Amino acid sequence: MTQRSPGRPAVAFTPVRGGRTFEIVVQQIRDKLASGELGPGDKLPAERDLAQHLNVSRNVVREALRILENAGLLSTRKGAHGGAFIEQGSPALISQAFNDLLTLNAISLDDLLKARELMLGMMLDVVRDLPAAPDLGALRNNLAETEAAVTSGDSPRRVQLAREFYHDVASLTGNSALVFTVDAQTGLVQTFLRYRVQDMDAQQLLQSRRAFLDHLAAGRFEEAKAELGAHLRRVHKHLWRR
């Protein structure tokens, strides 16, 4: 049990209202995750068993599982050998949070897009200052596949490849938190962009990607940053035309 001074509010993540039964259940499962007693891939008991074991109603267990599932901590499968399984982490968690803040008008789309541009630029600075030269293999491969997807007119594949492109750029930094943040932002942008990929100028995209990679390979980080920024601003401008 955590020691704390009297009268101090509890930690931000665990809501103070311990009165509701399903919240206690949620907390118990979260604790078992934090302590390592439960890990990705593990399976929770069936809802009915869990309810009986915890001496609560199945409704309560279900509400707790719904919360954890929605938080991305577990997923659910029906049928025999089904149940609730602990998940791997996913940037969708952060993505959803940003998305909710957008719909609540707590942040503006414009600011979010600017932040994205700034963060990607910052990452290139990080890469520049790394001791070793970046491994551009993944990005080169991505470019080749993007060219193939453009010629074959495979729009869904283009979207997927764009997502991987930014993921690979972030991965150059070797920082998992940055990778997740960028992935989340990319996912968010793509939910706005999904149905209008075909409108975008494919040749311009390819040209920009090639220039970006050339700059990067030659160590011209400022030019790479400028190229990426210009491309992002084009995409963002595209988002406003609707």
Next chain:
Amino acid sequence: MTQRSPGRPAVAFTPVRGGRTFEIVVQQIRDKLASGELGPGDKLPAERDLAQHLNVSRNVVREALRILENAGLLSTRKGAHGGAFIEQGSPALISQAFNDLLTLNAISLDDLLKARELMLGMMLDVVRDLPAAPDLGALRNNLAETEAAVTSGDSPRRVQLAREFYHDVASLTGNSALVFTVDAQTGLVQTFLRYRVQDMDAQQLLQSRRAFLDHLAAGRFEEAKAELGAHLRRVHKHLWRR
């Protein structure tokens, strides 16, 4: 008929079909949020009414409300005139997401702290490139209050002021998305740090803050960045000693 806050018309809910029922209910409410039909402060119909209008069971409505509540989109109150109320956005949404990713070992605390340092540094670059000189009023005020809190030994106040300090730094950029991201990271760090604030060297903290502000006021952004970075690394190092 459900009575709602005056001024807004009653919301129309349409019956439900396809997929998991509660997910459709969640989506329907999210859509009403995105379209502006529902906004912060509004009250949803009572669970029983909502269930009847949607032609689903109250169980389904409750699971949907649990999900939305856990996502921070609404809160619930018991009793007469209680119900589900749309909330304002909060960085706790993003904080929770990062926290879950931490417990799933999808990202490392070390990477998260480095990302925080990088992002704050980037923001100072943004401030440097702004056309107008930054308004340091909030930060000066924060420093004065921090000095008072240190002399009076008010640890909770110190934690609160530290949170506001980083919030104010991010606010210098004028970008709401960056502010939310920094707030989320700060909240996360403080959940690890909260109970050990008194261990930290208060005089060193104050000296660092004063130097930071002096650099900023004089337009020495690189020095300010270095000072902030050094302070963050001290804090982060403090996190590891446990």
Next chain:
DNA sequence: GAATGGGTTTTGGTATCACCAATAGATTTT
């Protein structure tokens, strides 16, 4: 007349029970 105190109503919280729907594995049939 103001304050007190207890009903009454509204509304979320929990408990049960019943049944549907999908799924994997075992069994039977062809």
Next chain:
DNA sequence: AAAATCTATTGGTGATACCAAAACCCATTC
């Protein structure tokens, strides 16, 4: 052996009842 079928498991939904808190109303009391 392959295909169809059965069966047990497990999540998904519906329905009903009752509890607990909160706001309100109103009679009682001082």
